[in-house]
Amino acid sequence: MIDERMVARLTLVEPALGRQEIKKSRFIAVAGPVADEAVAKVFIAARSDPSANHNCWAWRVGQSYRFNDDGEPSGTAGKPILAAIDGQGLDRVAVVVTRWFGGILLGSGGLIRAYGGTAALCLREAAKATLIEAVSGTVACEFGDLALVQARLGVLPGVQVEVQTFTDSGAILSVSAPESEAVAVDRLLTDLTSGRSAIQWTA
Template sequence: MSGYPIPAEAVEWSEEIKKSRFITLLRQVASPEQAKAWIAEVRAAHPTARHHCWAFVAGAPDDSQAYGFSDDGEPSGTAGKPMLAQLMGSGIGEIGAVVVRYYGGVLLGTGGLVKAYGGGVGAALKLLPVATKRYMVSTFLECDYGDLGTIEHLQGLYEGVTEAAEYGARVGLRIRWPKEHLASVQALACERSQGRIMLRPTDA
């Protein structure tokens, strides 16, 4: 997989169910920390709401360590889990959901709550525009000044982005590439420089 869909912008969906108002908010969250900061912002923006239930997949869609959810006072399993199930089923990564509930005085029951919270996220997802986040790999290389043209040409062909450069007796470059292009770039760099250029993936 060369990448995965992420939210392109924030969306909001609102509906009234048995006098309770449910406001569903979706947006991109790139990490659990960012997700929790956003949840706190929503809570502060709706201080009189009874519940602020949430769920997030704050990473790649299949990264279980990036999952989180909360029922925020609703009966266990009736809010956060159905919300998370909708997010996971969408295949979208880096996504957070908060459902704000203004209680209207009528109990919905367990099934009604699951439908309200999960259904709200499902409805909001239908409105959500998405973009694609590509998997990127950082590499480091050293080359002579005479080989810079080869590297720049490969960057133009394969969408390489220079992250850092050091100019001394030789040039040291840290370049980020789309993961699906890395093998081709490595092979062509070696071939066109007659073995002088070697790209080394780096975690930095």
């Protein structure tokens, strides 16, 4: 059995476009990276063309997903678009496939192939990047440890000190890190400060 946590997930680097003409109907797919449902809704609204016959869409963000057939027969548009996203192992991605009807009916099977195929074509050509899950937390650090902690955290891959707030005895650092580096951050802080500082992960 494959551990899903070990499977690298991908997202898109930037918006991508794909187009097909099928029996005189024009299909244009636009895909893009989205951070959450709210961003996905904005993306879909911005990329839908009110002059078209149908603007069908799907998005996935982690375990959350939605799809919409926008007037096409149920199951023939949104679901195949979602299947194209999932079929390429993508996450945090939204796709809108817009159709201008050409006068020839495609039937249910033809619509599924047209919408799913146009979405897949668009996604195949898109620039992708590995999706890195990040965690964030805070750590209270004494003045005597502060410079060394900042320097050493800065060399860990993907770890960033985003905000520091000074206190009477030192500083509180807000830190973000790839999930894979969280244990290394814990160990580093404990070792450097002889246990005086520990990070509290919040998300």
